[in-house]
Amino acid sequence: MSQLPILIIVLPLLMVPICLFIKEKNYVYLLTLTISSVNLILVCFLFYEVHLGKTIFYELGGWQAPIGIRLQADLLSCYFLLLINFMSFICILSGKEIITKEIHPQNVYLFYIAWLLCNVGFSGIILTNDIFNLFVFLEISSLSSYFLISQGMHKGSNIAALQYLFIGSIGAVFILLGIAVIYAHLGTLNMTDMSEKFLQIEIPKSLIFSIGLLITGIAIKSAIFPLHTWLVRTYAYSPSVIVAYFAGTSTKVGIYILVRVFLDILNAINPLEQYSLIEFILFISLVGALLSTTYAIKQTDVKKMLAFSSVAQLSYIIIALMVLTNDSLVASLIHIFNHSIIKTGLFLVIAIIFVTNQQVKTTDLSGLGKKYPYMMSAFVILSFGLIGVPLTSGFISKWYLVTSILESDFWYLSIIVLITSFMTLFYVWKLIEKIYFSQAENIKAEPVLTHQGIGVFVLTALTLYLGLDTTLTVGISEDISYMIMQGINK
Amino acid sequence: MIFVLDIVLLLIGLFIIIRETNLIKKVIGLNIFQASVFIFYLIISKVENGIPPILIGADAIYSNPLPHVLILTAIVVGIATTSLALALIVSIKKKHKTIEEDELDEI
Structure with missing residues (x-):
């Protein structure tokens, strides 16, 4: 071994x-x-x-x-x-x-x-x-x-x-x-x-x-x-x-x-x-979370939108790391795991549906809800995870993030996390609206093969599963955080 | 004193990377930047009155050989980076017919 x-x-x-x-x-x-x-x-x-x-x-x-x-x-x-x-x-x-x-x-x-x-x-x-x-x-x-x-x-x-x-x-x-x-x-x-x-x-x-x-x-x-x-x-x-x-x-x-x-x-x-480097990094991450969420709302390119959303989520992780209490460390570790699964799933859906498309505009998504019902429902579940809707893993990590920051010395930061999470709704809604409520003009998307979809469905199932059963993420993160904190308090 | 010179070299490299628009010159700047850090490792490995770390059969004070070894590895990494950068520049030149960054930005 x-x-x-x-x-x-x-x-x-x-x-x-x-x-x-x-x-x-x-x-x-x-x-x-x-x-x-x-x-x-x-x-x-x-x-x-x-x-x-x-x-x-x-x-x-x-x-x-x-x-x-x-x-x-x-x-x-x-x-x-x-x-x-x-x-x-x-x-x-x-x-x-x-x-x-x-x-x-x-x-x-x-x-x-x-x-x-x-x-x-x-x-x-x-x-x-x-x-x-x-x-x-x-x-x-x-x-x-x-x-x-x-x-x-x-x-x-x-x-x-x-x-x-x-x-x-x-x-x-x-x-x-x-x-x-x-x-x-x-x-x-x-x-x-x-x-x-x-x-x-x-x-x-x-x-x-x-x-x-x-x-x-x-x-x-x-x-x-x-x-x-x-x-x-x-x-x-x-x-x-x-x-x-x-x-x-x-x-x-x-x-x-x-x-x-x-x-x-x-x-x-x-x-x-x-x-006071901690305050400095916290301040920068706050600005980062706000600005990159705003940029994400402004984007018309889906990949760039999701990239800016990644930067915002990274800012949350850094905030939780820098607050440095036992719980916030747990929160950041959970968020790393959940966010990885959600973001990879979202990008994989885009990759599968627009195989040869170089640029994916938000308008390209119109009418896809009818054409690929399974793929798009996976996309919607994953993007709910990104916002942090209950029953998805995103909710668990946002919950831990906000409660742990509230209990620390920097409690006011949780307001920003909540506001930017709410702002996430705007750009996610922009995508969902296009998928389900827009008329399709000329769909550029390529046909989907079933075996390509396996990865997406595994990731979607994981997003839902980790929203219900948290032993893997929360349990392990608590053990890790206990281990690290023991070393720190030596 | 030598530390200051090394930092100056580092800043020159960084300045070239940021300031130049020609991609080849940027690669040269990157190399200067990396070389300054290699030299930094050599400076910290020097022991006063130490001889080069070569076995001479007698007891002697010699400089710390470990940073030299580390830098050998880092040099190899640097060469790989440079060659990959040059290969990318060749393919950019083939595709876009220019290696000036301000002209490439318009694409």
Whole structure:
């Protein structure tokens, strides 16, 4: 069982050269699907192993921890690992036809290979216990995601990929510099070792510098409000399956790094409190939630609308993280999980219905309610989840968000969360009105194959299920938050 | 002093990325930006009166070799980024016949 963490990373990596030799796109697809389902099963095993609070370590090459590189699987990492691998599996499962239609036939096998590498990068970021290793895995996932984005049919996808490359590389270099400053102070790269050493020393001022660099880098990578512009552009121009995949994973991995670095390594944010950085970040996230919801209402492009909505939801997550009480941490973890499922589902519906459409305007949705009753009812349920209507998982996470913020020192922030949630209704209603109450003029949508719909229906069912039975999200999040808070109060 | 020079290099790189409209020049700026951080790692690894970390058979004070190793990895990542960026620029040039960003914005 102690081999599981390394298997999750190494198995897909081994598949990559094999796929490069095969080249035949159907076989490569089958291999990719197999390997991601195997990975999902392995992750489930790992989750089962650690769900009672056990931590599994794997020392690479047999070198002991502070000197060698160690992989660490605890409940926090398994929670995110499950999310990432599940999303990857669902998107590959229902994305085959879309990818064949959208991607240049010569590049299809490379596309799957880049997808595998991207997922390896995400899994590696989550599993590693070595902060420099985290940087390397971050770059593996970023480099393959630049390639994935550049394969879109839109004429601007190349440009979007290149702009994301510049912004993403700046973010990565900031993270690298932050790691350098921390290493210069503590002389270690191992995260567990770091967090112990932080307790012993008095925190020097230059560390604030490194924290600032890390925050900027992570904020760029996970598109936190003022640094979110790349997200909107890439969501609008990249292949539609990739948008569905990234909506549920890439930004969430950024949040994972934030939780890991600031709550687990730095043992809460004492240095942040000294310089009232918390208030600063809270203020920015508030502005972000308000502005991006307003932008989302203004958009006529459905993908851009959903992208702005993602930025708003990320702002909620950051607010809950920065309030930093036990309950708000739980709330943010629940919201990460639920929002991933909802947003991936929404983008997947768009991807399936508008296979070759480069741009999806809100008017393109008119009259689709009659043509695709099942698909569109799934879409409506998912967008209810986005607003937070009762009986969907969105309600659970909004409920936890608002109550936990109300009980903290920053209770007035909950008003903004409520107002912006209400504003969500406006743009969601704009879509629903078009779907059910507009006359169809010329429907550009393509026919839907049933097996493409599986992913959407699984995600919709999960949205409804997680709205009723919350043991998976709330139970696990409470355990994680207890674990992290114990470390902080040491 | 050397830290200040390094920060100046970093800012020059960042400035080029933000200011230039030519995509190739932006890539050059990105490389300068990355190189400044590599140099930062080398600065913090230096031990006073330390020799290069090479086995000479006798006891000696030597500089910390770990940052050098880390930077080797980071250089490889940097090369991958640069080559991917250049490949993207080639495909942009083929598609849109220009690599000036202000002309590309109109698309």
